[in-house]
Amino acid sequence: MREIIVDGNDFNNYNKAYIVFRDAVSSGKEKNNDSMRDIIKRYTNTEEEVVLIWNNSEKSRRDLSYAATTEYYKRKLQYEQFSSLLDIIVKIKESEEKKGQTLFDMMVESFVINGVNVVFK
Numbered sequence: 001m002r003e004i005i006v007d008g009n010d011f012n013n014y015n016k017a018y019i020v021f022r023d024a025v026s027s028g029k030e031k032n033n034d035s036m037r038d039i040i041k042r043y044t045n046t047e048e049e050v051v052l053i054w055n056n057s058e059k060s061r062r063d064l065s066y067a068a069t070t071e072y073y074k075r076k077l078q079y080e081q082f083s084s085l086l087d088i089i090v091k092i093k094e095s096e097e098k099k100g101q102t103l104f105d106m107m108v109e110s111f112v113i114n115g116v117n118v119v120f121k
Contacts, residue, residue, distance in 0.1 A: 001049045004116070008056030012063045014072050014103050021107070037110045044114040052111050057120040064104035069095040072103055 004024050011017040018036060025043040044050050054060065073092045080088055094100040101109070111118050 001051060002043075002046070004043075004050065004052045006052070006054055008054065008058070008060035008063070011060070014064060014068060017060070017064065017103075017107065036107065037114075040110050040114050040116070044111075044116055050114075050116045052116050052118045053121060054118060055121045061102075061104045064107065065102055066095045066098045069102045 004021075006020055006024050011020050021036060022039055025039055070092055073088050073095060076088050077085065077092075091100065095102070108118055
């Protein structure tokens with residue numbers, strides 16, 4: 001069994017969370033800017049069971065809440081292709097109305113869809 005251990009006290013925003021998770025799954029060997037899903041997919045491409053132990057996950061849930069999600073999408077507006085701008089604007093509106101997924105939810109989903117058992121502590 002492979003274990004990924006992260007601590008919510010090690011980050012307070014998505015950019016720092018990305019680095020913490022990237023380093024946890026790549027053992028510091030990779031320093032590229034692949035998407036979180038790509039990194040997780042590469043790490044979990046195995047027959048071995050993978051478990052994510054997320055310490056202080058409630059802090060992460062608060063740090064990666066709807067407010068953080070709104071800010072994340074607003075930053076994305078600056079560098080996205082025109083064709084995806086409408087989608088991002090819709091995501092901003094949803095997060096401002098506290099609807100849809102938060103950054104926390106999206107990160108958890110990235111692990112779960114790749115077969116990772118997530119343990120919140």
